[in-house]
Amino acid sequence: MLTSANDGLTGASDRNKIQRIFISCDIEGISGVVHGDHAAQGQGEDYGRARRLMTKQVNAAVAGAVQGGADMILVNDSHGTMRNIILEDLHPAAHLVTGAPKPLSMMQGVADGFDGAFLVGYHSRAGTPGVLNHTYSSRTVAELRINGTVAGETLMNAYIAGCYGVPVLLVTGDTEATNEASDALPGVKTVAVKEPVGRYAAKCLPFDEANARIREAAAEAVALIGKARPLLPPTPARFELRLMNTAMAEYVGLMPGAERVDTLTVAYSDDDYIKAFKAARVMITLAASADPY
Template sequence: MPKILISADLEGVSGVVHPVETNPERYDYERGRALMTADVNAVVAGVLEAEPTADIVVADAHGTFRNLLPEDLDPRVRLIRGKPRPLGMLGGLDSDVDGLLFVGYHARAGAGPAVLAHTKSDVVLGLRLDGRELGEIGLNAALAGQYGVPVLLLSGDDAACAELSELVPEATTIAVKRALGQAAAEILHPAVARERLRRAAATAMTRRAEIPPYRLDGPVTLEVDLYSPTTVDAATLIPGVARAAGARTVTFTGRDVAEAYDIVQLLVLLGQVKPG
């Protein structure tokens, strides 16, 4: 019985192109979260088509981590929701997981054209591990790799798919939209996208033995460019975090990716605190 973790974000979901569809305080959010739930269900169906005995855990990984509609989610899965929590977007990850699937993911900050591209939040302008520019895709793939878990599949726009393919060329990617800008895309009809997601997930499961984890051996050097100099000031109060040359960059050397990942989560939280 393979154990599968699905990490679901919202910006890369089929049909979603604008921040109003991803923000709980905006008018079109309910549509966005319904589309997100439907995309996840399509991927679940594909996983179980290929592996009927699979044990599937879904981690809600967007914003508040409370977006997926539990009552509409496939009843054969268990859902991890809410924050803060260990391992952030990959809540539920451990060395017993046999494969990780990214649903509704987006490209990193600075990528383009790419729909709703960012890294964690608007607090972060850029992020590098051992000198390589990564977004949420690369950071999460590297965290999974530390546990020996391969990324089997990613769905999102074409830019997000290309981002994973650079890191894990063996993984299955499914573009549900073609980016035309930060808030514009050529999209598939959601029903068509879901059918492609189902088929892609089934294919990914049949190929999981061929896909290696994306590993970055520790220690790892983290560099983060932050939007606000005030956040930089606060970040230097974290043991091990130092200000780099220039006003906006902080550095940290972690014993492994997991330690660096925790620092990124702390930096994002600090950036959301308004100065007194």
Template sequence: MKVLISADMEGISGIVHPSETNPGGYDYERGRARMTAEVNAAVAGVLEAVPAAEVLVADAHASFRNLLPEELDRRARLVRGQPRPLGMLAGLDDDTDAVLFVGYHARAGGGPGVLAHTIGAGILDVRLDGRSTGEIGLNAALAGFHGAPVVLITGDDAACAELRELVPAALNVAVKRALGQAATVALHPDEARDQVHRAAAKAVRRHDQVPLVTLTGPLKVEVDLYGPYTVDLAVLVPGVTRAPGARTVAFTAADVAEAYRLVQLLAQLALITPG
């Protein structure tokens, strides 16, 4: 059995402020240690249920260099750094049997959600055939495209509800309850890890009972960008056009994989500032 754990940071128990998720910020080092420990709980749960499982962990936050490699469970392999194919789901392929989302956050506008946003600071919203979709929805659809169900999500209650709407059969662990963008009622980290461990074991045991998220192409994709300069860059990409509204671009993708790649590219363009 092959399992991919995609690990974000905003949904880790106790984390509430951007400084805790950005290198050099107040408590970032403690945040990445807690992130690593919560991921280890998921790894341990997977391997408790299926001792022979192949487990890959994709560091999926910001620069994709947050997990502490020397502290990660040595039975897992770490996917680290960027740019890379499949972004937050790097390591996914057609042989993957199950995907777990650990430390995930809700999309922008889906709150109240702790540190809710949609694919970095540069993208305000992504709509697939008119439906607003955040990182949870995009990643679940890409996993489904490769034949892998998302069997577990951990994060705040808003993130859990977002996946539950898409995949009611998936398990969820709300390690904190959102009071707002930067406020929460959180489980003790040890309790959070215990719950993640138990849920990960249960989730992989029943992976064949969880349906795939499937989106049939072609897909009409609209992306609301934060900066007008990014719109100017985006329309240089073949197939991307300026849509009504100063911040919106649109394109048609043949399938989810193509849509995902182009959205990744737009997120990188959003990091460029005028020269």
């Protein structure tokens, strides 16, 4: 089990007071990231630079959490292969979960007893005007609904955190992502680091200013521990995926328990939100096996 740096210096009674922050960090909502070349491994200097920006921006959130009084911080790399954050450059107060696949994907580790969650570098859902907007898979998913509500990764992952009693305290990304977060999570702290000009263009804050705003908001977010409430998921949970072409829906429709709603849409329901979420991940993986032609 991972321990905080303070564990060896406190008595057993004090350990119950340790404040633990979980951070899920994506890349598309990082300041300066605007194109697929920034987000895809193998794209040379653009990707390498984006990794460094991602690491520095999550460091700002970690530094703010420490400033706010957090004792233990776990960062989960949540983009693509989930091997993006540069460990040796990560803030020394943070532990890192890296690599994939992981049972809870972008939220791996949140089930381990945290007081609050930060979603750093998040993007808006598919079909919005946000930079690099998509929902989980830009290749396969045109729209995701959870119990009839159009959802992006912010809402989907806030529900995962809610399953384990963890409130989302802070969300950073472009203005579309932060507006989406505010709509889904009343009272959440947000920091917009860029304003969309188009799907592949943005007006970005100066990088140091963006990080300063994140540090300040992260410190303030820690103060919400004990006041903010987790977002409880609907039960039963129904994930409905509208896919990019009919072949994708045909493949996904082969999965036991999947419901073919129409030519492009497939759904899965379960009394357990986490099981329904995992089924949706399998559906997206199956969809990717279809010929994109």
